[in-house]
Amino acid sequence: STGAVKMQPKAEELKFITKNDGYVHIHPSSVNYQTRHFESPYLVYHEKIKTSRVFIRDCSMVSVYPLVLLGGGQVHMQLQKGQFVISLDDGWIRFVAASHQVAELVKELRCELDQLLQDKIKNPSMDLCMCPRGSRIIGMIVKLVTTQ
Numbered sequence: 001s002t003g004a005v006k007m008q009p010k011a012e013e014l015k016f017i018t019k020n021d022g023y024v025h026i027h028p029s030s031v032n033y034q035t036r037h038f039e040s041p042y043l044v045y046h047e048k049i050k051t052s053r054v055f056i057r058d059c060s061m062v063s064v065y066p067l068v069l070l071g072g073g074q075v076h077m078q079l080q081k082g083q084f085v086i087s088l089d090d091g092w093i094r095f096v097a098a099s100h101q102v103a104e105l106v107k108e109l110r111c112e113l114d115q116l117l118q119d120k121i122k123n124p125s126m127d128l129c130m131c132p133r134g135s136r137i138i139g140m141i142v143k144l145v146t147t148q
Helices: 064-070 101-123 132-146
Strands: 017-018 022-026 041-052 054-062 077-078 083-088 093-096
Touching: 017 093, 064 083, 064 093, 064 101, 077 101, 083 101, 101 132
Parallel strands: 022 054
Antiparallel strands: 017 022, 041 054, 077 083, 083 093
16 A cells, blocks of 8 residues: 655744744754754744844743743633633733633642742742742642643
8 A cells, every 4th residue: 555654844844933023934053953843833932033034043842831831921711612722922822721620720820820939039038849838839830741
């Protein structure tokens, strides 16, 4: 029997979309330039340059939960077409949650983490691992991210 096997895109064919620039490409000098498949469709990057086209450098793949928990902006949740959607950055980044309960828990965990970080900023000597509330929140985040 014969058949076709889907090929991974070539490095120069791989492109991503940013909110302000549209399509961007990984710069040929980047360590990730030869990577042809990412487990997550989201990348974070440090530098963006424009030459013949817009390139990003110093990029790393980021999975959903770290992006939701540590990404900027407010976390919103809404029901769309029977699915619970968690959104960031005014809806630019959106994820479908497995259930309403999961969406609520992730949103609440993000709020708790934000408050914990505010407490740490107000009291820099506070040990987050020794504080019962802090250690529970950090423990939940570690468990969530490592079992994703």
